Amino acid sequence: MVYTSPFFKRGVVQDYTPAQDGTYEWELSDSPLAAVWITIKGDVDTSHPCINNMADLITSLDVWHGAFNVVHYSHTIDALVMNCKLKGHWPYLVNSTQTDGEVSGVTFPVLFGAPYLNLNMALPGSHSNRKRLVLGIDIDNSYMDGVKLDIAEVILPGASPVGCIKQEELDVTAPSTGDLDVWLQRNWDLLKLDIWGTTIPHSTSFTSTIERAGLEIDDVYFGYEGVPWEILHGELMDELEGSGPVEDHIHADPSSGSTGLPTQLEHWIANYAEFDFFYQYDLKWRAPLKDCSTAKFKYNCGAAEAFRLSTASYVLNSQLERGF
Numbered sequence: 001m002v003y004t005s006p007f008f009k010r011g012v013v014q015d016y017t018p019a020q021d022g023t024y025e026w027e028l029s030d031s032p033l034a035a036v037w038i039t040i041k042g043d044v045d046t047s048h049p050c051i052n053n054m055a056d057l058i059t060s061l062d063v064w065h066g067a068f069n070v071v072h073y074s075h076t077i078d079a080l081v082m083n084c085k086l087k088g089h090w091p092y093l094v095n096s097t098q099t100d101g102e103v104s105g106v107t108f109p110v111l112f113g114a115p116y117l118n119l120n121m122a123l124p125g126s127h128s129n130r131k132r133l134v135l136g137i138d139i140d141n142s143y144m145d146g147v148k149l150d151i152a153e154v155i156l157p158g159a160s161p162v163g164c165i166k167q168e169e170l171d172v173t174a175p176s177t178g179d180l181d182v183w184l185q186r187n188w189d190l191l192k193l194d195i196w197g198t199t200i201p202h203s204t205s206f207t208s209t210i211e212r213a214g215l216e217i218d219d220v221y222f223g224y225e226g227v228p229w230e231i232l233h234g235e236l237m238d239e240l241e242g243s244g245p246v247e248d249h250i251h252a253d254p255s256s257g258s259t260g261l262p263t264q265l266e267h268w269i270a271n272y273a274e275f276d277f278f279y280q281y282d283l284k285w286r287a288p289l290k291d292c293s294t295a296k297f298k299y300n301c302g303a304a305e306a307f308r309l310s311t312a313s314y315v316l317n318s319q320l321e322r323g324f
Contacts, residue, residue: 005157007034007117012151018137023060026151028131032159033123034113036063036133039150040076041094041105042140048098049143051091052077052268054106057147060136063110066129068320071110073169075196078310079110081236081272082167082194086114086312090240104144109154112164115281117154122161124317163316165191170309174209174301181216184295188313190215190287191278193297195232196271196308209307213299215275217292224275226300232273278312286314 012026028036038061040054047053055077063071073079084091087109094105113121123131139147172182184190197209213232214225224232277287289295297309 008155008157009037010153010155012036012133012153014150016149016151018139018147018149021138023134023136025135026133028063028133028153029155030125030127030130032125032156032161033131034117034154034156035109035111037107037109037150037152037154039094039105039107040147041103041150042144042147044097044100044102044104045141045143045145046100047143049104050268051080051093051106053141053143054104055080056141057138057144058135059138060134061110062134063112064130064132064134065123065126065320068129069168070112070123070164070315070320071167073167073310074171075169075308077268078169078194078196078308079167080106080108081196081269082192082310082312083109083111084240085192085194085236085274086111086165086278087116088240105148107150110167113161114165114278117156118161118281119156119159120162121164121314122156122159123164124161124320125159126321129321161317163314164320166313166315168311168313170311171306172309173306174304176304177301179298179300182297182299182309184289184297185311185313186289186292186295187319188315189290190275190295190311190313191283192312193275193277194236194310194312195273195275196310197229197273198271198305198307199303200233200271201230207302209301209303209305210273211300211302213273213275213297215287216294216296216298217287217289218294221298222287223277229273232275233270235276236272236274237269283314289313 058076061073091108112123199209208229212226
């Protein structure tokens with residue numbers, strides 16, 4: 001195909017309706033790829049969905065470049081949060097509604113380079129290492145019925161990117177409270193590390209699954225040491241422009257005795273926090289995990305329970321072609 005523009009956004013499927021729960025696969029372009037855009041949409045059920053409930057209709061999200069797993073998530077909401085941070089914008093809501101039977105959905109990108117449309121950072125063009133998007137799909141849940149998908153890819157014709165962004169989710173269960181470590185992958189430099197915790201400050205308690213956290217490389221703290229959860233959550237929130245999509249919040253109503261700020265303003269994103277080593281999309285801030293001897297996520301645990309880490313790493317495309 002002959003391209004006449006420096007980028008080309010092309011639809012892969014529209015209104016795709018999976019017949020049953022399962023794994024579905026789409027082949028992507030052989031050309032350099034900047035991003036894949038995904039829309040999850042369906043009919044609102046009576047349980048009143050929020051963005052995380054819509055995201056649950058995709059039960060796994062993987063992008064492959066040949067045998068190399070470039071993107072892997074088992075919780076699509078983690079992918080949405082990471083990629084909204086990489087792009088610097090909230091996701092787009094399709095007909096935000098809480099009315100039973102009406103259509104709704106959410107659109108978000110999966111980026112292979114940042115800032116968006118970066119000629120030096122994208123999946124490389126290749127005819128031998130075919131690119132594939134693989135989604136696990138749950139066609140109905142208690143919030144949405146009759147899921148449909150729209151998928152588009154963003155091509156950078158003629159680009160020769162040096163590297164790309166690899167993304168991966170890690171599920172962890174804290175064995176106890178107190179000071180603990182999680183060993184991190186050391187093949188690639190780290191750009192962003194997102195954290196999802198089961199417990200966050202609420203009601204009368206400030207307890208969090210992750211009370212405070214830091215990064216240690218070769219037994220020396222790098223970038224973060226013992227930073228409290230609330231500050232790490234604030235770091236995730238402060239780069240997303242505008243008020244963002246807010247669902248199910250309750251406005252203050254002094255006449256009925258409800259005073260103060262609206263409640264649940266963050267709602268679905270309140271359980272997330274972040275380490276950021278990609279400030280203003282500059283690679284000079286990245287955490288040098290590649291070829292280090294040890295890399296640890298060091299944290300103080302307030303509740304011994306499940307949490308998740310999602311990483312966005314910088315991978316040289318020469319490594320990508322070799323498959324490691």
